[in-house]
Amino acid sequence: xxxxxxxxxxxxxxxxTLIELLVVIAIIAILAGMLLPALGKAKxxxxxxxxLNNIKQVLLSGHMFAGDNNDYLPFCGWGGLPDRDSxxxxxxxxxYPGAGKNDAITFSxxxxxxKKGQLGPYIQSEKVLTCPKDFVERQTGxxxxxxxxxDIKITSYLWNGAINGFDSGDVxxxxxxxxxLGTFRPTGMLMWEADEMQSDYVFNDASSTPHEGxxxxxxxxxxxxxQSEKVAGIATFGNLTGSAFTVPLAKWLSREMAGxxxxxxxxxxxxxxxxxxxxxxxxxxx
Numbered sequence: 093x094x095x096x097x098x099x100x101x102x103x104x105x106x107x108x109t110l111i112e113l114l115v116v117i118a119i120i121a122i123l124a125g126m127l128l129p130a131l132g133k134a135k136x137x138x139x140x141x142x143x144l145n146n147i148k149q150v151l152l153s154g155h156m157f158a159g160d161n162n163d164y165l166p167f168c169g170w171g172g173l174p175d176r177d178s179x180x181x182x183x184x185x186x187x188y189p190g191a192g193k194n195d196a197i198t199f200s201x202x203x204x205x206x207k208k209g210q211l212g213p214y215i216q217s218e219k220v221l222t223c224p225k226d227f228v229e230r231q232t233g234x235x236x237x238x239x240x241x242x243d244i245k246i247t248s249y250l251w252n253g254a255i256n257g258f259d260s261g262d263v264x265x266x267x268x269x270x271x272x273l274g275t276f277r278p279t280g281m282l283m284w285e286a287d288e289m290q291s292d293y294v295f296n297d298a299s300s301t302p303h304e305g306x307x308x309x310x311x312x313x314x315x316x317x318x319q320s321e322k323v324a325g326i327a328t329f330g331n332l333t334g335s336a337f338t339v340p341l342a343k344w345l346s347r348e349m350a351g352x353x354x355x356x357x358x359x360x361x362x363x364x365x366x367x368x369x370x371x372x373x374x375x376x377x378x
Contacts, residue, residue, distance in 0.1 A: 136225065136310060136311070139223070139224040139225040139228075139310075140225075140310050140328070140338070142223075142224045143223045143224065143225070143285070143310070143328045144328055144336045144337070144338070145220075145336075146219075146220040146221070146222070146223065146249075147249065147283060147328055147329070147330040147336040148330070148334070148336045149215065149220045150179075150211070150215065150220060150221070150249065150283060150330065151282065151283070151330045151334045151335075151336065152214075152334060153211045153214035153215045154166060154179065154211065154282070155273075155334055156214050157179075157210060157211060157214060158272075158273045161268060162272070163272035163273045163274055164268040164269050164271075164272055164273070165179075165255055165268060165269035165273055165282075166178060166179035166209075166210035166211055166268055166269070167179065167210065167256065167266070167267060167268050167269065168251040168252065168253050168255050168256045168269065168298065168299035169181070169250075169251060169297045169298025169299045170253045170256050170258065170259065170260045170297060170299045171260035171297060172296055172297050173185065173186045173189060173243065173296070173297065174186055174297070175260070175263050176263050176266075176267055177208075177209050177210050177267070178209060178210060178297075178298050178299075179209065179210050179211045179251055179298060180206060180209055180211070180221065180244065180246070180247050180251075180298035181202065181205040181206050181208075181209045181244070181246070181298065182205050182206075182208035182209045182212075184205055184208065185202060185205040185244075187201075188201040188202055188205060189243050190202060190242055190243050190244060190245040191241060191242065191243045191296075192240060192241070193240065193245075194236070194239065194240045198245065199245050199246065202244070202245050202246045203218045203246055206218050206221065206246055210268075218246055221246050221247040221248065221249065222246070222247065222248050223248035223249070223285055223307070223309070223328070225309050225310065226248040226285075226288060226307070226309060227248075229309060230288070234289075234315060235288065235315070238288050238289055238294060239288070241294050242288075242294055242295035242296075243294075243295055243296045243297070244295040244296070244297065244298060245295075247295070247298065248285055248286065248288070248307070249283050249284065249285060249286060250283065250284065250286040250295075250298060250299055250300040251282060251283045251298060251299045251300075252280070252281055252282055252283065252284075252299065252300070252302065252367075253299040253300060253301055254276075254280065254302075254367075254368060254369050254370050254376070255269040255270065255271070255276065255282070256269060256270045256299075257270050257370050258301060258370065258377070271371050273332065275371050276332050276369060276371065277332070277364065277366070277369045278331070278332055278333050279331050279332070279333065279366050280331060280332045280366050280367075280369040281302070281329050281330070281331050281332075281366050281367055282330055282331055282332050283329070283330045284306055284327055284328065284329045284330070284339075285306060285307035285309070285310075285327040285328050285329075286300055286304075286305070286306065286307060287304065287305030287306055287307055287308075287319045288307055288309070289305075289315065289316050289317070289318055289319065290304065290305055290318060290319045291318040291319060291320075301355065301359070302344075302349070302350035302351075302359070302361075302367035302368060303350045303351055303353060303354055303355050303357075303359040303361075304319065304354075304355045305319030305354060305355065306327040306339075306341065306344055306350075307325070307327045308323050308324065308325025308326070308327065308341055309325065309327075310325060310326045310327065310328070310338070311324070311325050311326045311340070312324055312325030312326075319354055319355060320354050322341065322345070322354075323341075324340070324341055324342065325340070325341055326338045326339060326340045326341070327339060327341075327344070331366065344367075347360070347361050347362045348361075348362060348365055349361070349365055349366060349367045350367045350368075351367075359377065361375075361376075362375075363375040363376030363377065364376030
């Protein structure tokens with residue numbers, strides 16, 4: 093009688109041992125750990141590109157407005173909830189304040205006020221007013237809490253109050269920029285991504301001083317506690333020539349631009365420069 097020998101398994105059909113399986117899982121985990129940061133950076137770059145495109149569209153519409161209005165830009169929106177139309181909304185926005193709210197009706201009403209504002213006829217969609225990364229981040233956590241605090245819900249960008257001398261002026265006389273486009277230094281900053289983490293006056297209107305802070309949502313994994321914490325990062329900017337580009341926080345806070353003193357401190361800078369350029373002043377401010 094022949095002995096019955098155990099049948100040998102085909103090596104191609106043999107299963108993994110536990111050790112082999114654990115090694116494979118470890119390799120996959122290592123590869124994922126290497127790839128995820130790269131994928132995150134690629135996603136951030138894509139949103140940054142959309143962000144710059146938004147700014148270019150707003151700048152183009154501002155130039156078109158100036159072409160139709162004797163070289164005057166829209167009103168920057170200085171002075172809290174509006175008493176006149178501005179680049180970002182009409183004066184009727186005062187009926188629809190957003191502070192403390194996060195509902196679709198308030199947002200929809202503010203969108204309608206944007207369409208009635210000075211750039212509404214020139215910009216086809218309100219979506220160009222919002223940085224895509226701002227939209228993603230404000231859905232949860234501390235960014236959501238800050239978004240709820242905003243009065244103006246529909247924009248991630250603010251205009252430089254320099255075009256109106258950091259003053260609202262007489263509502264019966266000033267309905268656009270205080271000076272013509274050709275009066276300003278061409279490389280002056282007109283708009284930028286505003287600081288969504290600002291402690292007070294967070295998107296309370298549509299304009300700002302340069303030293304009130306800029307967003308650092310691009311190029312940074314840390315969230316600052318407020319505008320005074322110098323967490324590194326970059327923001328998108330647009331100047332009066334119509335160019336859109338990025339500026340890192342360190343450069344923006346140099347004396348050649350906004351200056352190292354952050355609001356509520358008094359600004360310290362060497363001007364006039366591309367951040368501070370009020371016409372007829374010795375330093376771009378006073």
